Amino acid sequence: MMKIAVGIDIGGTNTKIGLVDQDGSLLDFQTFPTTGPDNFNEYTNKVKKTVLSLLDGKKIDYTDIIGIGVGAPNGNGKTGCIENPPNIKHWGTVNLVTPFSKVLNKKIVLENDANVAAIGEGKWGVAKGLDHFIVVTLGTGIGSGIVSHGKLLSGSNGLASEGGHIMIEKNGRNCGCGGRGHLEDYCSVRGIKLTAKEITGEDLTFREISERFHNNDPQMVKVFEQTAEYLGHGLSIMGTLFSPEAIILAGGVATIGEKLRFDVEKNYNKFVFSAFKGTTKILVSEISTAEGAVIGAASLVL
Numbered sequence: 088m089m090k091i092a093v094g095i096d097i098g099g100t101n102t103k104i105g106l107v108d109q110d111g112s113l114l115d116f117q118t119f120p121t122t123g124p125d126n127f128n129e130y131t132n133k134v135k136k137t138v139l140s141l142l143d144g145k146k147i148d149y150t151d152i153i154g155i156g157v158g159a160p161n162g163n164g165k166t167g168c169i170e171n172p173p174n175i176k177h178w179g180t181v182n183l184v185t186p187f188s189k190v191l192n193k194k195i196v197l198e199n200d201a202n203v204a205a206i207g208e209g210k211w212g213v214a215k216g217l218d219h220f221i222v223v224t225l226g227t228g229i230g231s232g233i234v235s236h237g238k239l240l241s242g243s244n245g246l247a248s249e250g251g252h253i254m255i256e257k258n259g260r261n262c263g264c265g266g267r268g269h270l271e272d273y274c275s276v277r278g279i280k281l282t283a284k285e286i287t288g289e290d291l292t293f294r295e296i297s298e299r300f301h302n303n304d305p306q307m308v309k310v311f312e313q314t315a316e317y318l319g320h321g322l323s324i325m326g327t328l329f330s331p332e333a334i335i336l337a338g339g340v341a342t343i344g345e346k347l348r349f350d351v352e353k354n355y356n357k358f359v360f361s362a363f364k365g366t367t368k369i370l371v372s373e374i375s376t377a378e379g380a381v382i383g384a385a386s387l388v389l
């Protein structure tokens with residue numbers, strides 16, 4: 088009899104819910120807008136309805152669910168709360184695990200979305216078999232999950248490893264967190280759009296930037312050369328502290344591909360502590376951005 092896990096990725100725009108089998112294959116998934124249901128009870132009921140509809144479609148019994156893993160921005164595994172995430176402001180800080188356990192009547196495990204990506208990458212991705220690695224999610228913002236000695240680092244407050252907010256320019260761009268000059272302000276989708284605007288004077292979408300880059304537009308080549316330098320700098324700070332076997336780039340920006348990866352690795356080795364040069368591989372995640380978050384979330388209970 089097939090046992091499955093439910094993976095839930097709560098994003099700023101959409102909530103994605105999927106059924107994942109014990110080999111890490113995504114059987115089916117559904118998506119709905121996170122901001123649609125205004126209060127959290129309504130949202131919890133919507134989650135339950137979606138899970139039931141997915142099970143029905145696959146003719147899987149509710150009793151075959153082993154547990155439910157949830158990844159969310161500022162999701163805190165220690166407190167069971169989503170703590171005032173900048174991209175989902177309408178809930179503020181809300182306890183997720185208690186109402187989810189009550190309504191869904193299953194084991195619920197919550198984690199920060201970047202940590203979820205790290206767990207998924209270690210279980211089924213390019214970090215499989217590694218005991219020391221860092222996953223950096225490069226999307227609207229930047230998140231990071233650090234695995235050291237085979238264990239996810241969570242820190243004293245359950246929210247450790249905010250690599251996106253490492254300072255790389257003392258008097259740099261303003262950050263959504265209230266600080267300035269953070270890695271996220273240069274190497275997230277938002278940061279890259281700002282760099283492109285500085286270089287071209289145009290407001291370009293990330294898709295336009297990416298397409299022009301792949302057509303060898305010299306201005307966009309420059310955009311990604313700068314991005315790679317900033318990213319290599321930021322990652323070298325993490326690498327100097329944690330000496331990982333690999334740093335895995337995930338999320339939308341990572342889809343730019345090999346040229347970016349190569350340049351990030353080159354800059355990383357330029358900036359990292361000299362004894363560590365050449366000891367850390369920079370890799371690109373092979374788990375698709377769309378599916379990775381759901382599979383990673385499910386892996387919290389598999």
Ligand SMILES: [Zn+2]
Pocket residue numbers: 251252262263264265266267269271
């Ligand atoms: Zn910041």
